[in-house]
Every structure is written in C-alpha cells, then in structure tokens.
Amino acid sequence: MAAIFRLCKPSPLSSSATSTAYLRRCLLSTTTAVSETDARVKSPLYPHGSTPRRADPEGRNVQWVFLGCPGVGKGTYASRLSTLLGVPHIATGDLVREELSSSGALSSQLAEIVNQGKLVSDEIIIRLLSKRLEAGEAKGETGFILDGFPRTIRQAEILDDVTDIDLVVNLKLPENVLLEKCLGRRICSECGKNFNVANINVQGENGRPGISMAPLPPPPQCASKLITRSDDTEAVVKERFRVYNEKSQPLEEFYRIQGKLLEFDLPGGIPESWPKLLEALNLDEHEEKRSAAA
Numbered sequence: 079m080a081a082i083f084r085l086c087k088p089s090p091l092s093s094s095a096t097s098t099a100y101l102r103r104c105l106l107s108t109t110t111a112v113s114e115t116d117a118r119v120k121s122p123l124y125p126h127g128s129t130p131r132r133a134d135p136e137g138r139n140v141q142w143v144f145l146g147c148p149g150v151g152k153g154t155y156a157s158r159l160s161t162l163l164g165v166p167h168i169a170t171g172d173l174v175r176e177e178l179s180s181s182g183a184l185s186s187q188l189a190e191i192v193n194q195g196k197l198v199s200d201e202i203i204i205r206l207l208s209k210r211l212e213a214g215e216a217k218g219e220t221g222f223i224l225d226g227f228p229r230t231i232r233q234a235e236i237l238d239d240v241t242d243i244d245l246v247v248n249l250k251l252p253e254n255v256l257l258e259k260c261l262g263r264r265i266c267s268e269c270g271k272n273f274n275v276a277n278i279n280v281q282g283e284n285g286r287p288g289i290s291m292a293p294l295p296p297p298p299q300c301a302s303k304l305i306t307r308s309d310d311t312e313a314v315v316k317e318r319f320r321v322y323n324e325k326s327q328p329l330e331e332f333y334r335i336q337g338k339l340l341e342f343d344l345p346g347g348i349p350e351s352w353p354k355l356l357e358a359l360n361l362d363e364h365e366e367k368r369s370a371a372a
C-alpha cells in the first residue's frame with residue numbers, strides 16, 4: 079500500500095497551482111479534434127502528441143478518479159476524501175443535473191438521455207467538465223477527485239492525453255445491493271446531500287460475507303425536502319447497470335494495465351467502509367493527525 083501512497087502524492091497543503099485552465103483548453107481542443115477527425119474517432123489508439131500535455135507542477139495536489147457502478151457510493155467517498163485532501167470533488171453527474179435544472183438549451187436534450195439511463199455524448203460531458211474546471215481555476219482550486227468521469231475508453235484516452243491521473247479507485251458492491259441502494263436514494267432538494275432509506279441485509283454467496291447497511295437518514299432540516307432522482311427507477315437503474323458493464327467496465331482493465339487501479343470491495347455501510355478505505359489508501363494516519371489537530 080505504501081507504493082500506492084507514493085503514487086498518489088497526497089499533498090493537501092501544497093499551494094502550487096495546477097493549471098486547470100490549461101487542462102480545460104486541452105480537453106476542449108482534444109475533443110474537437112476527435113469529433114472532427116474521422117480517423118481518430120475510428121482508431122481508439124490515435125497517437126498522443128497532437129495536444130500539448132499539461133505541465134505537471136512540482137508538488138501538485140492529487141488527481142484521482144473514482145470508478146464504480148451506479149449507486150456504489152462514489153459520491154460519498156469521493157466527497158469525504160476531497161475534504162480530507164483539500165481538493166475539489168468533481169462529479170460529472172452533478173454537472174449534468176445542474177444543467178438539467180437550468181433553462182439552458184441543453185436541458186431538454188439531456189433529460190431525455192439521462193432518463194433513459196444512457197450516456198451523454200463525450201463532447202457535451204467534456205464541455206461541462208471544462209466549464210467546471212475553469213470556474214475552479216478562478217477560485218484557485220488545485221488537483222481533483224473525478225467521480226463519474228471518465229466513463230468510456232474514449233473519455234479516458236482524452237484525459238490521458240492532457241494530464242496525469244495518479245490513482246483510480248474502483249468501488250465494488252454486488253448488483254443486488256446496488257439496486258436496493260439506488261432505489262432507496264433520496265436527495266435534499268435544498269442542500270443537494272444524499273441520504274438513503276434502504277435497510278440492506280444481503281446474505282453472502284459463494285463464500286463471500288453478507289452485507290448490511292443501515293439507512294442514512296437526513297437531518298431534521300432536510301427531512302421535508304427529500305426528492306428521488308428521476309433516473310432512480312428500477313427499469314432505468316437496470317439500464318444504467320447494463321450501460322456501465324458495456325461502456326465503463328473496460329476502464330478497469332485500461333487502468334489496471336497502467337498500474338493505477340485500486341480495487342476496493344466495500345464491506346458494508348460508511349462506518350465499516352470508510353476506515354478500511356483510508357487504510358487501503360494509506361491515509362489512516364493522515365486522518366488521525368487531521369482529527370487531532372481539529
């Protein structure tokens with residue numbers, strides 16, 4: 079695990095700026111090149127080098143990616159780690175939902191795609207991500223934890239073309255648990271925090287331990303403002319699993335070959351999983367020091 083820690087370079091107190099504006103320009107220029115150049119679209123292994131890579135500042139903050147099926151808890155753990163490491167948690171699903179709730183021209187186009195459980199086009203998602211990176215740059219953000227991006231090999235290649243990803247955390251849970259979690263998910267329409275009404279108790283199979291997860295109830299101020307995501311219906315969740323297995327699961331092998339993949343089987347809910355995840359990331363001492371200093 080120490081090797082992973084060295085790989086991740088977590089330096090939350092680093093002040094050196096990661097140029098996300100530069101990353102934004104590279105992302106945009108790469109995606110334009112991909113959509114305009116047929117040969118590159120057809121060949122997933124188009125040559126690197128046509129887009130200038132972002133210079134990697136000394137001691138920059140972490141650049142991590144979270145992979146995992148819908149409902150696995152990418153948002154929960156990415157958000158906790160972002161607080162711990164002092165980097166922004168950027169979830170492309172949140173960017174899509176923000177756009178959906180606006181009256182922008184994209185909104186109705188996106189609603190149709192999302193409510194069918196399909197993926198938004200690479201061009202649109204990169205445009206949204208680039209805008210978010212630029213806004214972060216203006217606020218002085220450095221590093222990132224990406225949640226929900228990349229979701230296709232093409233997105234991963236575009237990202238690899240423009241910057242270095244240090245670590246990819248692949249969160250895993252059995253599919254029957256994931257379904258219960260998605261159907262139990264509730265969101266506060268005011269603060270945007272996620273809660274869950276499901277009380278999960280799944281027996282272990284084939285020698286694997288069972289999984290129990292207590293509900294995650296909202297605090298009183300959110301209780302009357304809970305909404306369910308329009309894509310968290312059983313039919314749409316199952317379609318999202320199918321799309322994940324087809325388009326996103328190949329990313330595991332993509333990053334495994336690069337030696338960046340950390341597989342993590344969640345043992346249960348947050349109380350059991352969080353300390354174990356910190357241990358797997360070699361960040362347990364980091365959190366102890368931080369808690370002691372608080």
Ligand SMILES: Nc1ncnc2c1ncn2[C@@H]1O[C@H](COP(=O)(O)OP(=O)(O)O)[C@@H](O)[C@H]1O
Binds near residue numbers: 148172174196226318
């Ligand atoms: N990187 C991406 N590429 C394409 N579509 C995306 C991407 N990220 C999010 N989306 C769209 O936003 C929806 C919601 O994303 P997210 O909140 O990450 O959901 P999930 O719970 O399925 O992981 C997805 O079903 C998809 O339509």
